[in-house]
Each structure stands twice: as structure tokens, then as C-alpha cells.
Amino acid sequence: MMKRQFNRMRQQLSHPNITSRAQEATELLPEDLLQIEQRIEPAKRAAHSVSKRLQACLQGQCGSEMDKRVKKLPLMALSMTMAESFKELDTESSLGKALEMGCCIQSSLAKILAEFEITLEHDVLQPLNKLSEEELPIILKRKKTLQKLISDWNTIKSRLNQAAKSSSNSSGAGAGPGPGTSAAANKLEILKEE
Incomplete structure (x- = not known):
């Protein structure tokens, strides 16, 4: 019994960074993953629904030039009708x-509205679309990779513990960490920092 404890202590002292850092990482990561999940899904839904509603509110054509956009606005159509009508009157x-x-x-309002819509597209809609179509899927992909690495790490850790137990039972000497342990710990740390 004392020999086993001595071997464990020797193993932890010979590789203090790997064991303590890995234990902290695997204990904290499930909580981090849960927090990520709770933040990403609402952000994804919000970005999608707000972007959709904002596009529905736009009266001009998305992405068109200023002149084309102004001509297609209902305010400009009203302005043109008023212009034709007052020419017929005294x-x-x-x-x-x-x-x-x-x-x-009405013509001034149409131009102001077109400028506002162009600014809205550039400053709000494009970043929202980029967030929902590019950045959030990357975050979700990294989250899945992180979960896989945690699973791999836990598997390697349990195998290492089993190997250490079996080697200490059979020969009395403690087994050092396997070659896959440090690589898995490094991958886990890198992905956690991202």
C-alpha cells in the first residue's frame, strides 16, 4: 500500500505540469462547454432572426446602388406622382x-431612407450574416473538437491509471505517463485557449 502511494507521488513529482494541468482542464472543461453551449445557441438564433426581420423591413433592394434604390422606394413613387399632379394644376x-x-x-425622405438602409446593410446586416454563417459554425466545430479531445484525454488518462495499477501490482515500479498523454494534454490546452 505504501509502495503504491510512493510510486504515485513519484509520478506526480516527475510530471507535475501534465497531471495537475490536465486534471484542472478536464474538471473545468465540461462547465466551460456548458457555458459555451448556453451562449452560442441564443446568439445564433438572435443573429438569424434579427437579420431576417431587418431584411424584411428594408424597402429598397438589398445591395443595389443608391440611385436604383431611391427610384424603387414607395416614397419616391409618391414624390413622382405629386410632381406630375402639381404640374397639371395652377x-x-x-x-x-x-x-x-x-x-x-418625399424625395428628400426617400434619399434619407436609402442612405439609412445602405448604412444598415453595411454596419448591421453584413456583420450579423457573417456571425451566423461563418463565425458561429466555426465555434461549434471547435466545441465538438474540444469535446472529442476531452473524451480522448479521459480515455488515455484511464488507460494510464490502469497501466500504472497493473505495473505497480506486478513489478512494484510506477509507470510514467504514456507517449500519447502529453500530446493529448497539449492539444487540449491549445483548443481550450482558442
Whole structure:
């Protein structure tokens, strides 16, 4: 019994970084994975639904040039109708003046709306699409890789413990960590830092 404990202590002293760091990593990673899961899924849903709703709110064509976008806006169609209507009326009539003023205001509003939509696409929609289509899938892929590495690490650790027990029972000497242990620990640390 004392010999076994002595061998374990000797093994831990000969490789302190691997065992303590690996134990900390495997104990903390399931909690980290759960936190990642709880953050990623709502972010993915939010990015997708907000992007979809914002695109539905846009009145102009997505990605088109400013002039084309302005021409297709309902505000510009109203402005053009007002312009045609006030030309048919007497220029001194109050209705003609109101239509002329309304035409100018609607045209200005159409240009402002088009500028706003272009800015919205550039500053909000494109980053949201990039997040939901590129970055979140990469994070989810790395999470799966991390889970696999944790599983591999736990398997290697249990094999090492079994080998240490069997070698200490048969020969009385402690087994050092296997060649796969340090590589698995390094992979686990690298992926955890990412």
C-alpha cells in the first residue's frame, strides 16, 4: 500500500505540469462547454432572426446602388406622382403649392431612407450574416473538437491509471505517463485557449 502511494507521488513529482494541468482542464472543461453551449445557441438564433426581420423591413433592394434604390422606394413613387399632379394644376393654387412642397419632402425622405438602409446593410446586416454563417459554425466545430479531445484525454488518462495499477501490482515500479498523454494534454490546452 505504501509502495503504491510512493510510486504515485513519484509520478506526480516527475510530471507535475501534465497531471495537475490536465486534471484542472478536464474538471473545468465540461462547465466551460456548458457555458459555451448556453451562449452560442441564443446568439445564433438572435443573429438569424434579427437579420431576417431587418431584411424584411428594408424597402429598397438589398445591395443595389443608391440611385436604383431611391427610384424603387414607395416614397419616391409618391414624390413622382405629386410632381406630375402639381404640374397639371395652377402654380399659384394652394393645392399645387402643397403638392410641390410634398414632392420635395418625399424625395428628400426617400434619399434619407436609402442612405439609412445602405448604412444598415453595411454596419448591421453584413456583420450579423457573417456571425451566423461563418463565425458561429466555426465555434461549434471547435466545441465538438474540444469535446472529442476531452473524451480522448479521459480515455488515455484511464488507460494510464490502469497501466500504472497493473505495473505497480506486478513489478512494484510506477509507470510514467504514456507517449500519447502529453500530446493529448497539449492539444487540449491549445483548443481550450482558442
